[in-house]
Amino acid sequence: MNEIYINEVVKIVELCSIINIPIIDFIKKLFFKGIIIKKHDFLNFEFTKKICKEIFNIEVKKKHIKETVLQQGTDLTNNVFISITGNVNNGKTSFIEFVTKKKILDNELGHITQTVLTYNIEFCNKNLFFFDLPGHQLFNEVIKICIYHSDIIIYIISIDEDIDYKKINELVNISKNRNSILIICLNKCDKKKINNKYNFKNQFFISAKTGFNIKKVIKKVILLFNTLKKKIDFTLPGVGIIINQINKEINISTLFIYKGIVKTGFYLCFKNQNVYIDNLYFNNKKVDCVISPAIFEIKETILPIDIFFEIKKEVFSIENKIEIKKNLNKKINFYLMVYSHSIACSIYNYYCNLKFDNINILKILIGLPKENDFNYCKNFNCMLILIGFNKNINKNVFKEFNTVFEFTEFINKNYKCNLEEIIIGKLIIKNIFPHSKNNKIAGCKVIFGKINILNKIKIYNNTKILFEGYITTIKKKDIFIKEVFLNEDCGIQIKNFNNYEIGNIIISYILKNVKNI
Numbered sequence: 001m002n003e004i005y006i007n008e009v010v011k012i013v014e015l016c017s018i019i020n021i022p023i024i025d026f027i028k029k030l031f032f033k034g035i036i037i038k039k040h041d042f043l044n045f046e047f048t049k050k051i052c053k054e055i056f057n058i059e060v061k062k063k064h065i066k067e068t069v070l071q072q073g074t075d076l077t078n079n080v081f082i083s084i085t086g087n088v089n090n091g092k093t094s095f096i097e098f099v100t101k102k103k104i105l106d107n108e109l110g111h112i113t114q115t116v117l118t119y120n121i122e123f124c125n126k127n128l129f130f131f132d133l134p135g136h137q138l139f140n141e142v143i144k145i146c147i148y149h150s151d152i153i154i155y156i157i158s159i160d161e162d163i164d165y166k167k168i169n170e171l172v173n174i175s176k177n178r179n180s181i182l183i184i185c186l187n188k189c190d191k192k193k194i195n196n197k198y199n200f201k202n203q204f205f206i207s208a209k210t211g212f213n214i215k216k217v218i219k220k221v222i223l224l225f226n227t228l229k230k231k232i233d234f235t236l237p238g239v240g241i242i243i244n245q246i247n248k249e250i251n252i253s254t255l256f257i258y259k260g261i262v263k264t265g266f267y268l269c270f271k272n273q274n275v276y277i278d279n280l281y282f283n284n285k286k287v288d289c290v291i292s293p294a295i296f297e298i299k300e301t302i303l304p305i306d307i308f309f310e311i312k313k314e315v316f317s318i319e320n321k322i323e324i325k326k327n328l329n330k331k332i333n334f335y336l337m338v339y340s341h342s343i344a345c346s347i348y349n350y351y352c353n354l355k356f357d358n359i360n361i362l363k364i365l366i367g368l369p370k371e372n373d374f375n376y377c378k379n380f381n382c383m384l385i386l387i388g389f390n391k392n393i394n395k396n397v398f399k400e401f402n403t404v405f406e407f408t409e410f411i412n413k414n415y416k417c418n419l420e421e422i423i424i425g426k427l428i429i430k431n432i433f434p435h436s437k438n439n440k441i442a443g444c445k446v447i448f449g450k451i452n453i454l455n456k457i458k459i460y461n462n463t464k465i466l467f468e469g470y471i472t473t474i475k476k477k478d479i480f481i482k483e484v485f486l487n488e489d490c491g492i493q494i495k496n497f498n499n500y501e502i503g504n505i506i507i508s509y510i511l512k513n514v515k516n517i
């Protein structure tokens, strides 16, 4: 009697090739036993074992986990997952650039991180995976989930900025509850003298730009990680999160399994959709099984705009459709095609958290539009919007945005939602000073209210808006500050803008929720 080894679930086509029987004969034999199956059906282990024994006298056994551990080929307790988090512009990506020696910043549209990417280096026999997280609060949901599932959290704070003690307390609590470790890096130490007034546990003064102290941080990561007792989890099935999904030529999804096992032939079960797994890649190699904790990839499979999944051996029905809100009576229908999964999730959260009376987001899809997308938009009267691609695609595209913030600002401004712009300060530019090769500082005076570095700004030349964005630095008598008040003078720099003219007005504003608009 023959013996064969299969996974928990097997495709009929696959089984026939293993037992070397033509598919049609197999289907016929089962038919005569009163079982009707189709070529593309899946069989579970118990059923396969029973019928193979009865009909073909073949003994079916389960593939042993140990076999697949060897296939995965790495000691999983050596995988260290590190979230790099902190406010916008504080130097998270620069930190990863220095550690990995890869050029990342130049590829970011608007020099803002809006996609979670993972980077991997080997150091002291450990496999370090860094999650480069966005800083902007639109991505809060994705940021929180990555932090929750990391072994180490590195919180980067620019010494130009005030310390957000509330945030640090939050991270301390997360690391306590999740049995992870928090390291605090006070960055941009090349810019000014270190003021050693801070006294955080696991604290480092670093410069992501020059690399000052970064090796010490990484050594500390390894040291502290060794104190965590990590276990490999063989439980079947597993649980995980989508780290990202990007559609370039093909759709590549990066997933992180933090509990149990994932195998080909299983299903990723999201809130509203189950996805059959027909390929798995670990360390760029095709494998049958991945054991947690690990990062793996799935190619050419479209995953929903969701984050958590459970892995199941079988599901009752497979739904392939997920659409967010559908209400075609609304006046304006948007069809969004975005660069990455992180952008899609942030827009989905933003959309669900705001009340729009006059617009409807019909779809959020990852990747560039194809013929059927253009046709859909034409037939259902949708406006096609692209976010994060940086190219002019087609005249049928209604609008393109480099960043998700430009998109949300466009929506807030043009469709009123339930937000209102409240001006809290005005500056007039009185002088312009060259700063570095391509940089200028605007010498300003506050002529109304106060200016806070965290608020959005618009620059006006008379009534024409020259630029909308954020202030990067405010300096008063050579000291970096966060706020300036009425009648005070200061020097400011604006992120991604340099064409100031004397007499320009800068307004600083906040968006506030108002009822009944």
Ligand SMILES: Nc1nc2c(ncn2[C@@H]2O[C@H](COP(=O)(O)OP(=O)(O)OP(=O)(O)O)[C@@H](O)[C@H]2O)c(=O)[nH]1
Residues within 6 Å of the ligand: 086, 087, 088, 089, 090, 091, 092, 093, 094, 095, 105, 111, 112, 113, 114, 133, 134, 135, 136, 187, 188, 189, 190, 191, 206, 207, 208, 209, 210
């Ligand atoms: N002088 C100095 N500049 C730095 C340092 N680290 C980062 N920067 C600069 O700060 C700016 C922002 O750096 P990023 O690494 O993009 O910051 P980030 O935290 O990744 O920003 P987001 O991803 O958009 O939230 C860039 O212009 C960097 O060159 C540093 O140690 N010293």
Ligand SMILES: [Mg+2]
Residues within 6 Å of the ligand: 092, 093, 094, 112, 113, 132, 133, 134, 135
């Ligand atoms: Mg970044």
